[in-house]
Amino acid sequence: MDNAQLKLDYAFTSDPNPIRVSASGFNSQVNLDVMIDNPGPAVTVEKLTIQIPMGTTSGNALSTSPNLPSPVVDPAMAALWNITTDGSLVTIQPQAGTAGEITEPIAFTLPNIAVNEAIGIVPITITEYGAAKLIDADSYRLEKLAADFPVAKFYANPNVLYDLDQTATLYWECSEQGQQNKYLYSLRSVDNNIDPGYPWQPDDCLNSGTCFSCSDGVSGQTPPPLTQTTTFALDVIKVDPAGGRDLYKSLPLTVRVEVPSIADNSYQKQSPSGSGRIAVLHWIARNASKCSLSLDNKVIAPSVPTDTYHRGYTAALTGDPGTHQLAITAYARAGTAQRSFPFLSFNTGPAVSVPVGAYPMAIAVTPDGTLALVVNMEGNSVSVINLAQGRVTQSIPASTRANNNPSNVATTPDGKLALVTNNSSQDVAVIDIATLTREPQTISIGTEAGGIAITPDSSLALVVGTDAYNVTIIDIQKRAVANVIGVGETPWNVAITPDGALGLVTNGLDGTVSVIDIPNRRVADLIGGFQEPTAIAITPDGLLALVTNLNSQTVAIVDIARRQILTSIGLGANPFGIAITPDGTLAFVTTFSNNVLLIDIAGRALLPGSFATGQRPNGIAVTPDGTLLLVTNASDNTVSII
Numbered sequence: 001m002d003n004a005q006l007k008l009d010y011a012f013t014s015d016p017n018p019i020r021v022s023a024s025g026f027n028s029q030v031n032l033d034v035m036i037d038n039p040g041p042a043v044t045v046e047k048l049t050i051q052i053p054m055g056t057t058s059g060n061a062l063s064t065s066p067n068l069p070s071p072v073v074d075p076a077m078a079a080l081w082n083i084t085t086d087g088s089l090v091t092i093q094p095q096a097g098t099a100g101e102i103t104e105p106i107a108f109t110l111p112n113i114a115v116n117e118a119i120g121i122v123p124i125t126i127t128e129y130g131a132a133k134l135i136d137a138d139s140y141r142l143e144k145l146a147a148d149f150p151v152a153k154f155y156a157n158p159n160v161l162y163d164l165d166q167t168a169t170l171y172w173e174c175s176e177q178g179q180q181n182k183y184l185y186s187l188r189s190v191d192n193n194i195d196p197g198y199p200w201q202p203d204d205c206l207n208s209g210t211c212f213s214c215s216d217g218v219s220g221q222t223p224p225p226l227t228q229t230t231t232f233a234l235d236v237i238k239v240d241p242a243g244g245r246d247l248y249k250s251l252p253l254t255v256r257v258e259v260p261s262i263a264d265n266s267y268q269k270q271s272p273s274g275s276g277r278i279a280v281l282h283w284i285a286r287n288a289s290k291c292s293l294s295l296d297n298k299v300i301a302p303s304v305p306t307d308t309y310h311r312g313y314t315a316a317l318t319g320d321p322g323t324h325q326l327a328i329t330a331y332a333r334a335g336t337a338q339r340s341f342p343f344l345s346f347n348t349g350p351a352v353s354v355p356v357g358a359y360p361m362a363i364a365v366t367p368d369g370t371l372a373l374v375v376n377m378e379g380n381s382v383s384v385i386n387l388a389q390g391r392v393t394q395s396i397p398a399s400t401r402a403n404n405n406p407s408n409v410a411t412t413p414d415g416k417l418a419l420v421t422n423n424s425s426q427d428v429a430v431i432d433i434a435t436l437t438r439e440p441q442t443i444s445i446g447t448e449a450g451g452i453a454i455t456p457d458s459s460l461a462l463v464v465g466t467d468a469y470n471v472t473i474i475d476i477q478k479r480a481v482a483n484v485i486g487v488g489e490t491p492w493n494v495a496i497t498p499d500g501a502l503g504l505v506t507n508g509l510d511g512t513v514s515v516i517d518i519p520n521r522r523v524a525d526l527i528g529g530f531q532e533p534t535a536i537a538i539t540p541d542g543l544l545a546l547v548t549n550l551n552s553q554t555v556a557i558v559d560i561a562r563r564q565i566l567t568s569i570g571l572g573a574n575p576f577g578i579a580i581t582p583d584g585t586l587a588f589v590t591t592f593s594n595n596v597l598l599i600d601i602a603g604r605a606l607l608p609g610s611f612a613t614g615q616r617p618n619g620i621a622v623t624p625d626g627t628l629l630l631v632t633n634a635s636d637n638t639v640s641i642i
Contacts, residue, residue: 006128006136007043008102010050011035011231011254014142017154018251020175021117022147028115032142035256036092036106037229041265042284042309044101044130047093051125052142054088059120062142063113071108083108103284103307105258119144150178151185151251154234157220160256162287163335167225168255172217172234182239183248184211187221190231190252206237206245229257258287260330262341266309268326271627273390274641276348277611280312280583280626283341285330294327294340295319306330314581314626316588316598318609321349351631352390352641353614356383360632360639362408362619366433367415369624373431374632374639375406375420382409382420383639384436387628390641394436401425408451408493412458412476419461419476421449428452428463428474443479445472451493455500455518462503462516464491471505471516483521487514492534497560498542504560506533506547513547515563527563530556535578537587539601546587546599548575555589557604567604571597577620579629588629590617596631596642613640 015031022028036048055066068085077083082093083106090110094100124140127133153173161168170187177183186205205211212221223232231254238248266283270276285291285306293301293315304313315326325345331338357376360383365372374383380403384394398406404425411418411433418431427442428449447465449472454461460482461474469491473483488507496503496518503516511531517524531552538545538560545558554568555575573591580587580601587599594617595610614633617640621630629642 006126006134006139007038007040007130008048008128009037009039010124010126010140011037012124012140012142013254015155016152017253018149018151019115019142019144020147020149020152021115021119021144028147030113030115032110032113034090034108034110035254036102038102038105038286041263042101042103042307044099045094046100046129047091048129049092049127050090051127052088052090053122057116057118059118059144060122061118062115062122062144064116065114069110069112072111073108077107081106085110099310101307101310103286103309105256105287115144119146145249148175148177149249150175150180150183150236151234152178154251154253156232156253156255159254160258161226162258162332163337164225164227164259166335167222169220169222170232170234170253171220172214172251174214174217178236179214184237184239184245185213185217186211186235186237187223188233188235189223190233191229205235206247208243208245211237226255226257227259230255258333259337260288260332260339261286262328262330262339263309266328266341266343268343268346269312269625269627270346271387271623271625273352273387274628275351276346277317277351277642278627278629279315279317279326279343279346281315281326281328281343282309282312283307283328284309285328285339287333288330288339289333290331292329292331294329296324297327304328308583312583312626314583314585316586316607316611316629317348318598318607318611319348321347323347351611351613354385354391354639354641356385356392356632356637356639357381357395358637359634360619360637361406361634363621363630363632363639364409364411364418365621365623365630366411366418367413367624371433372621372630372639373409373411373418373420375409375619376637377405377407377423377634380404380406382406382418382431382438385630385639387623387641396431396436396438398422398438399425399427399429399442400440407449410452410454410461412454413456414458416458417476419452419454419474421452421463423448423450423466428461430479439479441479443474443481445474445481447472450491451506453494453496453503455496456498457500460518462494462496462505462518464494464505466491469507471503471514473518473521485516485521485523487516487523488512488526493536495536495538495545497538498540502560504536504538504545504558506530506536508532508534508550513545513558515560525563527558527565529565534576537578537580539580540582540584544601546578546580546601548578548589550574550576555587555599557601569599569604569606571606573597576618577631579620579622581622582624582626588620588622590620590631592616596620596629611640611642614638 357379
């Protein structure tokens with residue numbers, strides 16, 4: 001437990017403001033508006049709690065009722081945060097499946113609280129649960145004033161600004177007591193967030209200067225334009241019979257400014273080893289309904305997320321080579337305000353071509369992103385590309401046998417091994433990544449070995465048997481076959497869901513995808529409707545599978561849970577390999593037209609432009625950081641680094 005300063009800012013505003021109470025039958029019922037804001041970089045929390053004393057008649061309790069009312073929460077807010085009350089405690093927790101990252105204000109209302117009759121201070125205790133447990137029992141409070149307090153109501157209209165050209169007007173209504181001549185009023189900004197070039201009136205009210213009256217409060221006073229959320233104070237000044245002035249009480253009021261902004265520490269990431277055509281962008285836009293992405297002042301993506309700081313957002317640049325600049329624009333939730341953030345300019349060029357062995361068919365990248373392993377079918381070898389150097393640094397025999405025709409490769413997620421399927425020799429070779437040596441013994445599967453995928457825990461490999469119409473499950477630690485499962489005709493490739501529960505196998509001849517229940521080692525379902533499906537990739541969230549259809553020149557997007565094709569995207573060329581960016585934004589598809597096409601996964605659409613490759617591109621992979629695209633070109637024995 002740490003009593004250090006809280007990471008978030010909190011504002012508690014009653015309606016009416018102030019809270020007035022009396023033992024003489026004055027009925028006080030208030031709504032309490034709560035706003036939680038993040039003044040700095042993104043903060044991730046497990047939960048927040050707010051303790052407001054309840055259930056007694058004392059001055060330091062808000063109500064005689066022991067229970068706070070259920071909060072009123074906007075539906076959009078409720079989709080992100082589960083806000084509940086239990087007795088005197090408010091708990092705010094991220095909804096299941098959300099990150100718990102606070103980049104936008106959290107706002108809710110505790111309605112119709114029947115305030116008790118005792119004047120006093122109600123302390124509020126706030127606890128933030130995150131990397132550390134932070135508690136603050138001193139900074140926030142509610143004050144209950146006497147029913148005859150001079151001000152009956154202090155408020156702003158509007159109390160939230162969505163554009164910098166909007167202004168808020170501050171109003172106050174005096175009680176019968178406050179309308180007497182012995183009270184004067186002054187307004188000021190507590191946070192000093194008002195442009196210092198504007199005078200703030202009235203001047204020096206406390207020291208016999210000009211003051212406001214009750215009628216001035218009814219008319220309303222408009223402060224200078226605000227650039228950020230600002231707390232104001234209405235100073236109630238008491239005049240003694242001799243004309244002396246003393247500060248009697250200050251009433252706070254917060255006006256929220258929710259114009260869009262983009263964090264200054266937003267950044268882009270690109271690899272120095274490629275063509276500069278893939279940029280992974282990281283940004284946080286606050287107080288925004290959406291963002292757009294522009295390239296050289298032209299919008300290329302009209303609707304992108306407001307927060308990609310941790311996950312990243314992939315931008316693929318297919319246009320002319322040269323110097324370019326990307327920019328993000330954030331749009332206000334209401335009104336026309338927007339804010340742009342330009343990233344650093346960069347250069348793009350042609351793909352880097354790396355010579356490898358004969359007829360490269362497949363490629364895999366080590367989990368640390370340093371090496372690419374290329375299977376050369378006619379060269380019976382595996383070329384190792386050092387990605388920082390952009391060249392082959394080693395060649396490893398794929399088998400002890402000649403003409404074994406290696407066809408595919410996968411690396412274990414723990415980064416220790418690479419497994420290579422050998423088509424003609426009907427086995428799987430194991431390569432130690434640390435030493436870049438192949439183990440002398442291979443794992444025989446008794447059928448032409450094709451596509452391969454490895455479970456997230458690195459324990460099992462699923463290997464497609466193309467001529468036996470099956471999938472062999474290999475226990476990697478034992479280097480042995482664990483199970484053989486029959487699938488459809490002429491299976492090509494396999495992909496595994498991120499949770500390791502399902503393996504999806506493309507069956508080229510019968511146009512189906514077999515769904516394998518990996519823990520129970522059986523085919524759980526069969527999805528039809530494909531046209532010679534070949535390659536398959538699964539989105540990082542495990543919700544969708546993208547399948548290339550060789551005959552129909554399409555990519556099918558499959559809802560994995562529903563076992564259903566959602567749509568098919570026409571390509572205008574025969575597709576072969578497919579890979580998805582780590583952020584799940586884009587899919588890259590190699591085609592027989594010697595290029596790579598781009599699919600917007602969320603938009604379920606083919607994007608304009610393409611990346612040129614070598615001759616007959618097939619295998620394709622994206623580095624773990626998303627900044628490099630690697631393509632094997634079978635007919636000219638190269639790998640394109642994009």
